[in-house]
Amino acid sequence: MGRRSDHSRTELRELIVAEGHRQMAEHGFARFSARQVARAIGYSIGTIYNLFPTLDRLIVAINTRTITMWTAFVGQRLDGVGDDRIGVLVRAYFEFASEHTNLWMAIYDHRLPAGMPLPPEDDETRRELTLIVVRELAALLPHLEDTDVERLARSLIATVHGHCTYALNGSFELMGEVDPVGLALDRVREAIAAAKAG
Template sequence: MGRRSDHTRDELEALILDAAQQLMEEVGFARFSAREVAKRIGYSVGTVMHVFGSVDALVLEINTRTFILWAQWLEERLAEARGSERIRALVEGYFDFASQRSNLWSAIYEHRLPETMAMPEDLARRRSGLMAIVEREVTIVLPEAQHGEAARLSRSLVATVHGHCSFALGGSFALMGETEPLAMAMARVVEVLRAHGADLDSEDAGGPAA
């Protein structure tokens, strides 16, 4: 493994982030350690802190990478979808990413910024791409008169899907005897969109409400 003299600061930052993202995916937020990241790349933990300033700043960068990865994940599924089935692709894509990249997904919601630390504008901008995809697709299915509500509606729908997904992955739905959380989430999304005038094909959008 290269040492300090072998890497520029940009190279070192990328090296740390690659190792940190891999570690986060392997062990999850609760067991994540900057010291383990440093060990994996052959540097001291002091070097990691020198580059990122704090563990919180490092986790922010990892989670921002996850947002970008998640956005790419959704776009790949949308590329294969047509018409109102694109809404189904969004909901399924949320569940699929959360279940297949569960540690990365969970870290987004488990990490809490200290009160004294604000989200850097650049990271907020890079993270916004995910929500922009949802808002774009919601706008497409809404009548023009409802386009002004697309942003607010999109946030509400994401919260709805997130809640269903969290209950599914956390085992809460299983305890309730619910066996089809994805279908339930899809039904709620379709109900809300139709209530706002969206013209969704029943089969593509997931059929009648559950």
Template sequence: MGRRSDHSREELEALILDAGQNLMAQVGFAHFSAREVAKRIGYSVGTIMHLFSSVDHLVLAINSRTFLLWTAWLEERLSGVSGNDRIYALVQGYFDFAAHHHNLWSAIYEHRLPADMAMPDAHNELRGCLMTLVEQEIAAVLPHVEQDEVARLARSLVASVHGHCAFALSGSFALLGEDAPLDLAMQRVIDTLRAQGAPSF
């Protein structure tokens, strides 16, 4: 008991987040448990509570990490792609990540912050990187649109694609007889880009 020398505070936090994200990927948000995370790293639950204060803070941190993974995933999908294909790569990458990391992706949206708990700025900025990435791509396709409007469009298009992705992964689309959610999402994006006067869509 009490073996501070094994890991520094930062190392221990990383250890917990690694194990936590693995557990989340394996069992999903509904069956996630701080106790199980503790068991997996050989520490007691109290240590996790000491470092993260509550299971909500831990899940928040895990989900922010997932955003990081997600952004990297999208950047890789964009590398080497040019022109309008970058928009396709972006939408498809969005769907692919969710499909390949179903539990991690869903956890982001299944977790609701307690009413008395605000999103820490650091986490918000981390998560915002994904939106920045999308803004850049939208701006490239709509060179005549001013930046504020690009930002609004990016938010809106992400929301639209998110809706399609959520319905796809939850099974709602399947229950409605829809078998090509990605095509649907892509069409909606094209509708909007054309409405904004995108040159070649």
């Protein structure tokens, strides 16, 4: 039974995204269903598509919520840490992905259709996570131009992401690697040392 008058538009949007986020965490991207979200909150699928014109827009909102969680998680790990902040960053990446695997994977499994940009507010929210890395690198590499720091940050995030993906999907285990976090951290430290020397 629908409850079309129970919530304002803002409340309804929050209800949909919160339930979608819960279901994404439970079932993962491949099994995610907007229809199941509608059923769980007691509204019709049409109500969801009235607020999110496409399934892609709903998934973007859910993934942005995950990135907001992730940004807060990393910030908490760094709070009050004086030494080895890069080590904290790398370990926090693996830790979040391990604790929230379905949500983490959904960020990368979802692809927007060609020509559909992220809404500006989502893009800005997502950039905050990268900016944490940029700020930490800038503190270590004050001689680099901002653009070079940002470029290095993107490369190091990709490096850690690749190691984390291999850890979670079992590829490192098949290779006999027992310390994926340490391996990723070694590569990151090498890149930072090279940037300092260069």
